[in-house]
Amino acid sequence: MNITQTLDTKGLSCPMPIVKTKKAMDTLSSGDILEVLATDKGAVNDLSAWSKSSGHELLEHTEEDGVFKFYIQKG
Amino acid sequence: MIKALSAKEVANRVVDGNMFILDVRNEGDYKDWRIEGKGIKSINRPYFDLIDGVEEVLEDLPKEEVLVVCAKEGSSIMVAEMLDEAGVKDVYYLEGGMKSWSEYLMPVKLGDLKDGGSIYQFNRIGKGCLSYLVESNGEAAIIDSARTIEAYEDFAKENNLEIKHMIDTHLHADHISGGRKLAEKTGATYWLPPKDAKEVTFSFAKLEEGKDITIGNTKIEIQPLYTPGHTIGSTSMIVDGQFLLSGDILFVDSIGRPDLAGKAEDWVSDLRDSLYNKYNNLSKDLVVLPAHFGKISELDERGAVSAPLGELFEKNDGLNIKNEDEFRRAVTENLPPQPNAYQEIRQTNMGKIDPTNDEQREMEIGPNRCAITE
Incomplete structure (x- = not known):
């Protein structure tokens, strides 16, 4: 997977992970992949719902030691 | 602003x-x-x-x-x-x-008891969980306590009550009981139906039919009545001869589901017997106080949930299914989704796992879903 940019939102709580993800995504081009690191559990549901509603694709997400990693491809 | x-x-x-x-x-x-x-x-x-x-x-x-x-x-x-x-x-x-x-508990006074004392319902409106506090002469018993015990502690302090008994009508699957925690803190006795407590990792007093619990030095009695069906140990309680604490067996608008401990088919006949025979033999004047409500429309103008037993035998669909096969289908098929994290919640209530506070809070998110209908 070619990651275009990585965004670290560890330690931030809702709504900041999504606000920052959205801002980062606005600077990318269609097809680019954004990696998002987060520790807020709520981010799991919210990032998938947000990706769907804004036309991006959440390719995959993983969890390791309490850190969630999301890979979102811009639509 | x-x-x-x-x-x-x-x-x-x-x-x-x-x-x-x-x-x-x-x-x-x-x-x-x-x-x-x-x-x-x-x-x-x-x-x-x-x-x-x-x-x-x-x-x-x-x-x-x-x-x-x-x-x-x-x-x-x-x-x-x-x-x-x-x-x-x-x-x-x-x-x-x-x-x-999800955690807020609203205390509502339900009524006075015959020999002094009174009974309160603590309504956890956000989750549809109902717990009870019976007090007399400076002593209190709490039934089906929520996880957040501060509301009861504050209430006891304000009203100069010593909490003597913590009682659970059954092993809960939708919320983490505060019974054991508050009993440890106050030195109260923690009562559980033994048939629901076979796997628990802590000591408890056996809540059994025939073993009445007295509060204060008056004659306020809590009479346990074995009514299996939601769980195999489910035990109802008659308080002061006036109130029927029905746990998760009978609700105002519905009846309890038998599947949360994985034994739906086995417990159907127990559930039917508890509702259609044991409850039917009780005084219809008893005021039913369930451990849950499903819809906010069940709340009266005080915010309390209750109904006379006689009224429920007329109006509650779950008490009016004549045919046994039909009853079996109603309580085992097309049930609502199970409560969030119900298996982990049961394990926690048995003392087998010990999640952190945040984890416990997360496990309890969502509606109670202990009835056969939503």
């Missing part, structure tokens, strides 16, 4: 008031579980669709008095501030979000 509204203040609006709610959680969470009430109107617009601006939602909102709600509080503050800037008057956010809403 936006203002915080506490879960307590929102509960007052739900029982007897009005409020327009903008719920900014994601669609799935909103559909699953939200704040409802007679005077409550709500719409859902996820906060992540409002990051660039709230203009498009303004036409769906009143010009003043809007409560913004989210899971924890952060997103609702963000959206509330945007609405405020956009000119909406009196914008509130729910302090602590749905997590606080």
Whole structure:
């Protein structure tokens, strides 16, 4: 997977992970992949719902030691 | 300036008031579980669709008095501030979000007991859980305690009560019992039906039919009545000959589901016998006090949930299924989804796992779902 940019939102709580993800995504081009690191559990549901509603694709997400990693491809 | 509204203040609006709610959680969470009430109107617009601006939602909102709600509080503050800037008057956010809403307990006095003393219902409105406090002569018993025991501790302190008995009608699957914790803290006895407690890792007193519990030095008695079906140990209680604490066997609008411990088929006949024989033989004047409600419309003007047993035998569909096969289907087929994390909750209540406070709170999110209908 070619990651275009990585965004670290560890330690931030809702709504900041999504606000920052959205801002980062606005600077990318269609097809680019954004990696998002987060520790807020709520981010799991919210990032998938947000990706769907804004036309991006959440390719995959993983969890390791309490850190969630999301890979979102811009639509 | 936006203002915080506490879960307590929102509960007052739900029982007897009005409020327009903008719920900014994601669609799935909103559909699953939200704040409802007679005077409550709500719409859902996820906060992540409002990051660039709230203009498009303004036409769906009143010009003043809007409560913004989210899971924890952060997103609702963000959206509330945007609405405020956009000119909406009196914008509130729910302090602590749905997590606080899920935990708030509202005490309502139900009535006096014959020989002094009284009984209170603690209504956990956000989750539909009902617990009870019976007090007499400075002593108290708490039945089906919620996990957040502070509400009972505060109440006991204010009313100079010593908590002597913590009683659970069954091993709960929808919420973590505060029974053991509060018993350890106060030195009270923790009572559990032995048939539900075969795997528990701690010591407890056996809640059994024929072994009455007395509170205070008056004659207020709690008479256990073995009524299996929701769980194999499920035990109802008759308090002061007036009130029937029915646990998760009988609710006002529905009846208990037999499947949460994985034994639906085995327990159908127990459930039927408890409801159609044992309950049917009791005085119809008993006031039924269940451990849950399903719909907010079950709350009366005080915010309490109760009904005479006789009325339930007339009106509750679950008590009026003549055919046994039909009954079996009603309690085993097409049941609502199970309560969130119900298996972990049962394990926690048995003392087998010990999740952190945050984990426990997370496990309890959502409605109780202990009835056969939603």
